[in-house]
Amino acid sequence: MNLFTDLRGVVVEALDQMVQAGELPAGLDLANVTVEPPRDPAHGDMATNAAMVLAKPARMKPRDIADRLAARLTDPRITAAEVAGPGFLNLRLSPVVWQGVIAAALKAGPEFGRSDMGAGSKVNVEFVSANPTGPMHVGHVRGAVFGDALARLLSFSGHDVTREYYINDGGAQVDVLARSAYERYREANGRAPEIREGLYPGDYLIPVGEALKAKYGDSLLDRPEEDWLEEIRDFATERMMEQIRGDLAVLGVQMNVYSSEKALYGTGRIEAAIARLDAMGLIYRGTLEPPKGKLPEDWEAREQLLFRSSAHGDDVDRPIQKSDGAWTYFAPDIAYHWDKIDRGFDQLIDVFGADHGGYVKRMNAAVRALSNGRVPLDVKLIQLVKLYKNGEPFKMSKRAGTFVTLRDVVEEAGADVTRFIMLTRKNDAALDFDFARVLEQSKDNPVWYVQYASARVHSVLRRATEAGIAVDDSTLAGADLSVLAHPAELELARKVAEWPRLVEHAARAHEPHRVAFFLYELASDLHSLWNRGNDDTSLRFIQDGDAVTSQGKIALVRAVGVVISSGLAILGVTPAEEMR
Incomplete structure (x- = not known):
């Protein structure tokens, strides 16, 4: 039930009537006509911009359109249609409308707000994709949470979502991993490890070295690198991926698909992708311009195989093969995205770290070319996270050698927090994570504030049950909701009504943070009504000796609980039933 969509339908129907009556010209595009909450609640329950967006194409004054539109809005749910300013139209709705939303939320339960907006379209969300060279660090936490919450949000809005992890196991970094693991293998065999510059120094490779000893004994000691590099590389990569899967599980993230970069090499898939672009006239041999700014000392103009990415929105063309014939990093990424297109996805979403900002245009160009513009790619950049405690930079154990791990963060704060x-x-804004503040019990801590609201909902239900008041959802949905007449109660019901609209808007924008913001606002409205009840006993959810009135008021708080539970589920957070 999306009340805003329903009322927009009423507005559009009235506009169609105006066209038929000759009050508006035919052929107007109504796509930008909206019905949404007003910026100032004092102006009404909803507002439509219809007159403002249609004035220019209709060659009419906005206020003239608004006056005529207001006269045609005779839906019984609308008690007043008021023209404001240059032509905005504010709508006031009957309290019965908001009371009906509460009943609808209780009847739908966890399905309330779920949308078929996505119409089953297949969406691939690729996120995390950390190099398999060590434990996940705090920077990966944010990308993992964002990608997983976005996938949950898209699923809730009717999309068919695949979560995917791209294992970067085809580059030189996995050779460095193998050499680093070999030193820990030597250490496990009683030799002093030689962690020279360029190798990974973290203690996390000590168990890998011990596992290598358990498998190979001392048979690989003093052997030339070519005898063991590939085997240890595969062994260490798999051990690191096991640890990464475990780290993701600690955070509540599960992938549907793990794709390997290494699997693209030697199979002809990279060559086939480049050949496809070549057939479109987008591959050529040429020389790139020198980089802007200070010219590197080793800069040398040389002919390379280039992708004409500038033909699809990029700033410059991009090299896909080095002068020595080796593929650049971009080439397997092109093949990987072509594979995703070939798997039938209708939309691709990549979640990258902020340091990949320069990669966005070239990747978009490749996907646009490979799909003939059919499959959109949305690249979401994740900004850095800075760790603090009591306002001071916070240093935890660095088992990884050079960074704070995901497990460090979760063990300190908890997965839900x-x-x-x-x-x-928002994903592209920097985030400060203060361990003291995220665990404090105050309004300034949004997770505590929302969980406190959830706990209060459960507290009301427990107390009502103890008082012998039936509070199952079917009973509450059929309760006398006319008792919800106070402006504060109706305001809370209006907030509940915004949930389906919020889900669709957040899903379209690929912005799960909007859910967190909404939950904070909803919790604030609940706490405000709760506090009013301290002074005005008629606003308390349980009215002593009056089960009928109590059930109507409890229906409101239970509907809030339905939305909080659904919203937290999208965020991947377990709702609290009581605060400890």
């Missing part, structure tokens, strides 16, 4: 806080900023 970590996930919620990581979604309290």
Whole structure:
């Protein structure tokens, strides 16, 4: 039930009537006509921009359109249609409408707000994709939480979502991993490890070295690198991926698909992808311009195989093969995205770290070319997370050698807190994570504030049950909701009504942080009504000796609980039943 969509339908029907009556010209595009909450609640329950967006194409004054539109809005749910300013139209709705939303939320339960907006379209969300060279660090936490919450949000809005992890196991970094693991293998065999510059120094490779000893004994000692490099590389990569899967599980993230970069080499898939672009006239041999700014000392103009990415929106063309014949990093990425297109996805979403900002245009160009513009790619960049405690930079154990791990963060703050806080900023905004503040019990801590609201909902239900008041959802949905007449109660019901609209808007924008913001606002409205009940006993959810009135008021708080539970599920957070 999306009340805003329903009322937009009423507005559009009235506009169609105006066209038929000759009050508006035919052929107007109504796509930008909206019905949404007004910026100032004092102006009404909803507002439509219809007159403002249609004035220019209709060659009419906005206020003239608004006056005529207001006269035609005779739907019984609308008690007043008021023209404001240059032509905005504010709508006031009957309290019965908001009371009906509460009943609808209780009847739908966890399905309330779920949308078929996605119409089953297949969406691939690729996120994390950390190099399999060590444990996941705090920077990966935010990308993992964002990608998983986005996948949950898209699923809730009717999309067919695949979560995918791209294992970067085809580059030189996995050779470095193998050499680093070999030193830990030597250490496990009683030799002093030689962790020279360029190798990974973290203690996390000590168990890998011990596992290598368990498998090979001392048979690989003093052997030339070519005898063991490939075997240890595969062994260490798989051990690191096991650890990464475990790290993701600690955070509540599960992937549907793990794809390997290495699997693209030697199979002809990279060559086939490049050949496809070549057939489109997008591959050529040429020389790139020198980079802007200070010219590197080793800069040398040389002919390379280039992708004409500038033909599809990029700033410059991009090399796909080096002068020595080896593929650049971009070439397997092209093949990988072609594979995703070939698997039938209708939309691709890549979640990258902020340091990959320069990669966005070239990747978009490749996908646009390979799909003939059919499959959109949305690249979401994740900004850095800075760790603090009591306002001071916080250093934890560095088992990884050079960075704070995902497990460090989760063990310190908990998975639920970590996930919620990581979604309290838009993905492309920097985020400060203060361990003291995210665990404090105050309104300034959004996760505690929302969980406190959830706990209060459960507290009301427990107390009502103890008082012998039936509070199952079917009973509450059929309760006398006319008792919800106070402006504060209706305001809370209006907020509940916004949930389906919020889901669709957040899903279209690929912005799960909007859910966190909404839950905070909903919790604030609930706490406000709760506090009013301290002074005005008629606003308390349980009215002593009056089960009928109590059930109507409890229906409101239970509907809030339905939305909080659904919203937290999208964020991957377990709702609290009581605060400890």
